[in-house]
Amino acid sequence: MDPQTLTITSGAAALAAQLAALAFGTSITPGPNNLMLLSSGLRFGVRRTLPHCLGVSAGLALVLLLAWFGLAALLASLPVLQTLLTLAGALYLLHLARLTACADPRQPLDGRNGDAAQPMSLIGAVAFQFVNPKVWGMAASGVGLTLAADVSPALRAPLLVGVYCLMNLPCISLWAIAGSSLRRHLSQPRLRRAFNLGNAALVAATALWMLAPLAARLAG
Template sequence: MIELTVALVVFLFPLAYSPGPGNMFFAAYGARYGVRATLPATTGYHVATWLVTVAIGFGFAVAIRHAPGLFLAIKWVGAAYVFSLAWTFLRAGLIAGVQEARPAGFLDGVILLALNPKAYLIIALMFTQFLSEAQGNRTMLVLWIATVFTLNNLAAFLVWTAVGERIAARLRRESSSRAINLIFATVLAAVAVWMMLR
């Protein structure tokens, strides 16, 4: 189990820590609200991550493979959701008197993961590499792989959120709050475009 875990973490490191849509989402929210305010969304995302990873490990990937239209629908709905989050930042940055954008909550984190079909592909790829050759109790292996994957991903997101918070702390001034909101809206819109094009 130790050898499997080490190999899994090495395999996941570049996937988890490279700038992908989830990392950019949490970096933007960390920059805007700080690490503490993003913890509900981070928790929601990773509870959903663990559940989806377990489901795929036990065969959810088969349903996606036999229903390619489902994958496409999830992709477009997910992109639309992230665009809507970008729009809240944009409105807060451009229109005087509009309610300030709020921190993402637990449900936002769940939705972000659920509507990110690329996460499903990464998880399915991980299981093809680490479950097919594994020996022993398959149920325990699926649960262990899902747990290691989720904790590794959580660590990466916390790093990106903290980096976003540190960068924003250097730039934050009252007069620049609208510009910062525009930057965050642009980052989230870019995440949505990435989700559509991948």
């Protein structure tokens, strides 16, 4: 292998390792997606939650590409649009928290209790990523790391999107699996009610965290 090829290969491998570490750390930690997947895994099981998982990773890939091509900078220059996206995401999470808190704990954990109890679709999960601030933060961090790497420009975007999504899908799927594994421990309505209230509180807290910077700007 000639020195130039070795340099390119080494640079790409180093960037892939850095992106993998960043993607793992940001994908496995709690956030709006993982809290929803935990709840969905409990209510519907892993198989019915799989489209939700795939939608999260597909939406992440789209956000990464948009951030790579400069949409993140455009959003930063348009505070009104940024505010509308934040409000949309926070209001959706508050709506989800209300539904979770008010869910009947006596209903069977199979999702067969009416149209109101359906797992999130792949398209819905993709769309939610565009109003999820954690995903935009992940994209900004990944783009910054990729731009700073000594790697061929032709390899940068494929590495960014490929490595992020390869790490993201298994990490978020663990939350759905964890929710499904809780089924046998939450067979009693009293315990399931406590879980629903706790999960709803976490989702609502995430929505308020999203709104905090907006409230600070308005107060200033």
